Amino acid sequence: MQLQDAPATYLFKLWPWIETNKIRIACGGGIVVVAIGLISFYSWQRNQKEITAGETLSRMMSDSGTTTAAQQAGLFMKVAGDYPGTAAGQRAMLQSAGMLFAAGKYADAQAQFQQFLNQYPGSSLAAQATLGVAASLDAQGQTDSAAGVYHRVITSYSDVIVAGYAKYRLAQIDERLGKLSEALNLYEDVAHSNPGSQLGSEAGLCAMELKKKPSSATAPAAPFQINR
Numbered sequence: 001m002q003l004q005d006a007p008a009t010y011l012f013k014l015w016p017w018i019e020t021n022k023i024r025i026a027c028g029g030g031i032v033v034v035a036i037g038l039i040s041f042y043s044w045q046r047n048q049k050e051i052t053a054g055e056t057l058s059r060m061m062s063d064s065g066t067t068t069a070a071q072q073a074g075l076f077m078k079v080a081g082d083y084p085g086t087a088a089g090q091r092a093m094l095q096s097a098g099m100l101f102a103a104g105k106y107a108d109a110q111a112q113f114q115q116f117l118n119q120y121p122g123s124s125l126a127a128q129a130t131l132g133v134a135a136s137l138d139a140q141g142q143t144d145s146a147a148g149v150y151h152r153v154i155t156s157y158s159d160v161i162v163a164g165y166a167k168y169r170l171a172q173i174d175e176r177l178g179k180l181s182e183a184l185n186l187y188e189d190v191a192h193s194n195p196g197s198q199l200g201s202e203a204g205l206c207a208m209e210l211k212k213k214p215s216s217a218t219a220p221a222a223p224f225q226i227n228r
Helices: 002-020 022-062 069-082 087-102 106-119 126-139 143-156 160-176 180-193 198-212
Strands: none
Touching: 069 087, 087 106, 087 126, 106 126, 126 143, 126 160, 143 160, 160 180, 160 198, 180 198
8 A cells, every 4th residue: 555655645745846846847848848849840851851852863763764874963963962861862872973884984983982982981872882982993994993892892791782793793803814713703602692683693604604614704894783
């Protein structure tokens, strides 16, 4: 019985203090209410910004067939600038860099992929951006630097698909440099890690061809692209 009456007893003892400080308590409660309102408004505004950014990006993706890759890169970058910090803004910046790569502007693409990493280092898209830096270096003939960044993608990120692309590109570099054993191991690793996918199938075919003709070289790497 005493345990059940404890809250009431405590409130009875506290009541004189409440009566004495009720104005202060009311003001404090008002501040809490205002703070909650501001937080709620900020969350609503952020959600609206995310929705608007997503709608804008989707509209641009559907209209992209009427412009060149270089023009698309500028349009996507505008979305990234208009909606910084949003998921759609991040995707737009990455898409812009990919469009620059597709247009053959490899140095510009590299700079934009790196800008993404500088601005959003903790993004879930950081692995793709790092792969973009490596592919841009590779396309510019900076083989050693590209290989180093491919290694970073493989060791630093858990994204299996992105790591598979990095290993595949690294295998192509090794094959061009005559490191056939290393290339074969990478091709087979990609084939086993990505069964049923286009990447896995291509890696498996490269491994088979490498076993048949160990002295042959692969064709230059295809443009950077990730189909998820």
